[in-house]
Amino acid sequence: MLKKVALAALLGAALLVPVMAGAKGGGAATVVPAGDLKWQAVPDNPGVQLAPVHGDPAKGASKFFVKLPSTFDTPLHHHTADHSGVVISGTVLFNDGSDHTLGPGSYWSFTGKKQHTTRCTDPAGCLIFIDAHGKWDVVPEKPAAK
DSSP states (O other), rough: OHHHHHHHHHHHHHHHHHHEEOOOGGGGOOOOOOOGGGOEEESTTTTOOEEEEEOTTTTTEEEEEEEOOOOOOOEEEEEEOOEEEOOOOOOOOEEEESEEETTTOOEEOOTTTTTEEEEEEOOOEEEEEESSSSSSOEOOOOOOOO
């Protein structure tokens, strides 16, 4: 458990380096300790919570944490905005035509409305960090006609 906490702290620090680097020469800095995250429920997704740290996901480019419950399993979908992410804790299974099982410290990037499924396979739930290049949405794919 201590190893996971240390890894999460290291990843969090690494994600903040680009923001902190701007502090030289009069730039801005954003610092959000874990205890200060403002978690909010995501409508129509029971148990899913989101905590923005930069920007507003409902309006445009943003960076935010997402908590997924252990039961999270979303069918085929895409996101309008290109985005990348890091698994902070838990195990996330993405399928974009192939299964990708990602544990803590793992990175992914989806561009061009890449279709995929997402599932949290960890009994304790999953925590991920998202860097979205535009307004965040989840667009369900229509089932293939038979």
